[in-house]
Amino acid sequence: MKTAVVTGAAGFLGSNLTDRLLGEGYRVIGLDNLITGNRVNIEHLRNEPRFEFREQDVTEHIAIAGDVNFVFHFASPASPIDYLELPIQTLKVGSLGTHNTLGLAKAKGAGFFLASTSECYGDPLVHPQTEDYWGNVNPIGPRGVDDEAKRFAEAMTMAYHRFHKVNTRIVRIFNTYGPRMRLKDGRVVPAFVGQALRGEPITLFGDGSQTRSFCFVSDLIDGIYRLSQTEYHEPVNIGNPNEMTIRQFAEAIIEMTGAKSPLIEQPLPTDDPKQRKPDITRARTLLGWEPKVDLKTGLKQTIEFFKGRIAEGPDAR
Numbered sequence: 036m037k038t039a040v041v042t043g044a045a046g047f048l049g050s051n052l053t054d055r056l057l058g059e060g061y062r063v064i065g066l067d068n069l070i071t072g073n074r075v076n077i078e079h080l081r082n083e084p085r086f087e088f089r090e091q092d093v094t095e096h097i098a099i100a101g102d103v104n105f106v107f108h109f110a111s112p113a114s115p116i117d118y119l120e121l122p123i124q125t126l127k128v129g130s131l132g133t134h135n136t137l138g139l140a141k142a143k144g145a146g147f148f149l150a151s152t153s154e155c156y157g158d159p160l161v162h163p164q165t166e167d168y169w170g171n172v173n174p175i176g177p178r179g180v181d182d183e184a185k186r187f188a189e190a191m192t193m194a195y196h197r198f199h200k201v202n203t204r205i206v207r208i209f210n211t212y213g214p215r216m217r218l219k220d221g222r223v224v225p226a227f228v229g230q231a232l233r234g235e236p237i238t239l240f241g242d243g244s245q246t247r248s249f250c251f252v253s254d255l256i257d258g259i260y261r262l263s264q265t266e267y268h269e270p271v272n273i274g275n276p277n278e279m280t281i282r283q284f285a286e287a288i289i290e291m292t293g294a295k296s297p298l299i300e301q302p303l304p305t306d307d308p309k310q311r312k313p314d315i316t317r318a319r320t321l322l323g324w325e326p327k328v329d330l331k332t333g334l335k336q337t338i339e340f341f342k343g344r345i346a347e348g349p350d351a352r
């Protein structure tokens with residue numbers, strides 16, 4: 036049986052990836068320090084003999100006995116509010132955490148997979164974003180901690196590939212949503228759905244004319260799994276190219292929840308990208324992948340999930 040190590044396994048994407056890997060027959064060792072993750076996301080695996088959870092900060096040395104076939108490095112705070120609250124932790128997990136997980140992959144002769152991000156493109160001047168665009172990043176702004184940590188992580192990954200011949204892959208993930216996101220993580224999907232379900236005003240940052248392109252989690256995980264099965268080492272964008280303004284997105288949430296929430300404008304955060312849409316030609320060609328779940332279908336499942344979380348009461352995460 037093949038063994039995969041997944042960092043960030045108690046998070047939104049790490050837990051969904053873990054489910055997929057178990058479904059593909061892997062044994063999974065999940066590492067997470069629970070800084071933004073939640074044990075609830077892996078609770079359903081409590082009696083799964085092929086899954087083991089270890090509470091571990093991956094910026095510290097990682098010791099794992101026995102064979103490891105694949106290391107998936109998904110640990111990192113992932114929302115703009117988390118970057119403000121956890122700037123040093125974000126930089127450390129992208130740099131030291133990537134170094135440690137690459138070191139583990141090298142020592143075990145394992146494959147390595149880095150969860151990188153569309154943040155590498157910063158506030159992009161090329162639209163849609165292709166993988167060969169080098170980006171427009173402010174290194175010293177509040178979002179710079181994620182952008183630069185992930186750019187460093189990509190550089191470190193390519194160096195381990197070129198110098199140590201580690202079999203690496205890099206995915207650049209664009210805005211992804213779905214069940215197991217944290218209700219209060221500040222990202223736009225939980226923020227708007229939570230506000231709509233509670234009948235509170237929907238907080239548009241700026242005038243809501245900035246664009247994003249939202250990918251449902253099952254589509255993303257499928258692209259990631261397919262990429263892990265290739266021998267392709269350069270970054271690959273995975274995301275849904277269905278671009279819309281944040282105002283249009285708020286209107287879609289209001290329509291789908293039947294909420295009476297008004298839209299209110301609040302200051303636009305520093306360096307908030309004005310537009311974002313993946314060019315997925317590389318993923319289409321290389322992986323035969325494209326997103327299948329439309330926004331309505333994905334939001335329906337996501338709204339049901341958040342209804343359940345809100346019903347848990349005011350302390351629900």
Ligand code: NAD
Nearest residue numbers: 043045046047048068069070071072092093110111113211
């Ligand atoms: P998340 O916050 O739900 O999950 C991240 C997990 O990493 C959490 O469980 C957290 O506790 C854990 N973690 C953080 N620092 C750690 C450390 N030092 N040691 C061990 N565990 C640590 O976020 P997510 O949305 O699941 O994001 C997962 C990865 O995907 C991140 O690397 C993120 O940058 C990347 N990403 C996500 C998106 C998206 O839209 N969801 C977009 C771009 C990139």
Ligand code: UDP
Nearest residue numbers: 115221222223224226238239240245281307
């Ligand atoms: N946003 C918003 N209201 C909110 C939360 C976010 O208008 O309550 C906007 C944010 O300014 C950004 C977009 O929604 O333009 C997506 O934000 P998110 O935090 O999800 O991630 P980002 O794509 O910026 O990394």
